[in-house]
Amino acid sequence: MPEGHTVHRIVRQFEADFVGRRVGASSPQGRFADGAALLDGLVMVGSRAHGKHLFLGFAADGAADVEPVLGVAAERWLRVHLGLYGAWDFHGQVSPLLPGGDATASLGAPRVRRGVRMGEGERSIDADDAERAIDEPDAFPPDPVGQVRVRLLTDATAADLRGPTACVVVTPDEVRAVVDAAGPDPRSTPGAEGEERFVERLTRRRVAVGQLLMDQAVVSGIGNIYRAEMLFRARLDPYTPGSSVPAEVARELWRDWEVLLDDGIRTGVMITREDLDDEGRRAALADRSQRHAVYGRAGEPCLRCGTPVALAEMAGRKLYWCPGCQV
Structure with a gap:
């Protein structure tokens, strides 16, 4: 999608x-x-x-x-x-x-x-x-x-x-009704308003944060790839209830989504790895397999800690995460 x-x-x-x-x-x-x-x-x-x-x-x-x-x-x-x-x-x-x-x-x-x-x-x-x-x-x-x-x-x-x-x-x-019912989008709900709406909608729910990030009533635009990669970048267990996510961690998630969304709009591709230098980024632009830290890498060693990347199903979608450093 x-x-x-x-x-x-x-x-x-x-x-x-x-x-x-x-x-x-x-x-x-x-x-x-x-x-x-x-x-x-x-x-x-x-x-x-x-x-x-x-x-x-x-x-x-x-x-x-x-x-x-x-x-x-x-x-x-x-x-x-x-x-x-x-x-x-x-x-x-x-x-x-x-x-x-x-x-x-x-x-x-x-x-x-x-x-x-x-x-x-x-x-x-x-x-x-x-x-x-x-x-x-x-x-x-x-x-x-x-x-x-x-x-x-x-x-x-x-x-x-x-x-x-x-x-x-x-x-x-x-x-207007569609936009009001949807979660915030950093491009159409920018700044403090979007951030506050996201934090409030995420942290009031007992549902797993990995599921909430895919809920378009909580935040708009995030799909399976961005979900997995944002949680990895935040070192956050995808099964953590939203209500247990500290507000500051939720704010960091929103700000990371702002950065990733802007980069995706600018480049036309989703490059989510944080360890890439300029040469690595050029390689990732040409090779899809080099773009992500956990998504699509089930069973391969985590790029951060070496633990095999896990794969499960959450709300009908594949979920990738590292059980070693997302705790």
Whole structure:
């Protein structure tokens, strides 16, 4: 499942290529035809994320006389949750998001790539989903391939959504309700407010902290990888009840999440090891197996104490931790 940094990078892609432009909306698959009709021909006025929710704001004339939500005054919003399998494919003039993912440097006019897929990872694609990184233009827009729930289209860029858990047109009040019910996100609930909400929601519960970090009502955007790595970095036993976590330790978790989220947004990948020098970090950018201290390393020696990394199941998800130094 895409974690929070990926959704924030998708926000940036829409900001670069769609916000401020009039957008055509359609549903090649047909399942979102009514929703697409509500958005077709409107101007995208904002792109925001809260945790794993993507919100795209639209207005008829590029401005809406409504109270802003997430800093955007929009008449209608498209709310998307990618879930386990969802992804956005961008085609045409796709602005590079340096330095992360497979983005390519560009000077002058935007470089035309066959496409970029943004979901659990990022890679270049062409119209038939073959992996390829080429700069020559194809016919635009490309024919939809597969089960495209919604296509958003400007005169230069197309965005195709496949496989989401949620794809629905909502009102500003409904956006506000989703955000209010969710745990804080360092990007949309920054500073002391987000930290205090996180500490209060984590430390009042007797549920294991490893489960609470995955609860999107406690904190938004953390998935399985970040959960395991944050607990390792904090030397915290994942089975510790939230109510037994000292407030200062909870604050350190929040601040670490701020750092990891910002790094993931900037680079497009999750590198969570603290022991990497510049050369090691470059190697980790190229090799996924070098990025994490415990996640995906069951049975291998802990990088800190040598104890074999443990693997268990917690609330239906795999949990990795070191029983030697997470105590």
